[in-house]
Amino acid sequence: MIQFIISRTISSFILGFGLLAISLQVLEAKQVDIPIECLNETKTSDDFNVFDFFLTHGETQEWLNLLATEYPETCQIQxxxxxxxxxxxxxxxxxxxQPKKIILLGNLKAREWVGMTSSIFIIHELVRNSASYPHANKFQWIIVPITNPDGYEYTREHNRRWAKTRTVQQDGNIGVNLESNFDAQWGSATSHSALNPSGLLYRGSEPFSEPESRAIKELLDSHEDAILVVDLQAHGPNIFMPWSYTDEPVPNIDLVRAVADAGHKAMNAQSQQEFEVGIISDYAPFEYGTCMDYCSLIGIKVCLILRQQVGTHNLVTNDIIPFGQEAMVGIQAMAIESDWQQWQRSGDNF
Structure with missing residues (x-):
């Protein structure tokens, strides 16, 4: 009987000590902001169900870093x-x-999540499923899945309809429309929405007033030899060509249209969506300070907007794969066509 009591006492002490150790570990984790579930396991990129959930910005960053760690010969983070x-x-x-570069930009407008999810799908396929895309490895892919992280997180936590950045303006208003903040006829804007800090299309106090647009500017400026840049958006289905600020086409419109048509054909075969191809100013009022126009002005030969057929608030997780497949097929076709067209014209001044 005495032996039993001593044994129970020792067991209780060990159990209590163990619980105390766990509690201290959890407390320490909270103090340094380590997720409790990460204490006793090492995460890999497999732990992120990127096709089943809308990742937060933090989760996206963690996933990208893990990919770069696990596939160092294939990808790098910048x-x-x-x-x-x-x-x-x-x-x-x-x-x-690979010397031939493709640049993809997602989520310039915070609420257009499909730009982010399609970018993430393409990243996954290029890194984890490259055998399914034998032509894709002929290019260097530079992808920014979330160009507007503050705005994106705000749409997750507060207002799903938010489109701008979260910069505090001098008058107390919040945010700038990144698609109006590039140095491409920025000073020509006259609409109330573009000039008013409370407006949905507010252009900012000056071109590149936002750290987000400056980051994209520096990326584009350092890769002026890219053969294709695609700005991924919602509210399609369209493939838009520059210019946004005039109804005049870009000088090399034949090249740009040939590339856009290749994407249209591929995506129509993939998803049976009839994408319209056109100059964006033929479909909407003139816009000033757009990323696509800046991209064209600095000399990148083919700059396009890909708008997929989903509204701002209509995207659900079941859409991630089909929209991702559509974008992957279309952009790969545009990359191949752009490479071919530019090689054919390499002796011409275009």
């Missing part, structure tokens, strides 16, 4: 800077040894 609230703006570069 920091482009930080948002006004201090969030990282990252690009992942895939197949770095």
């Amino acid at each position: 920091s482009l800077g930080q948002s006004s609230e201090g969030r990282e703006i990252s690009a992942i570069s895939i197949y770095n040894d």
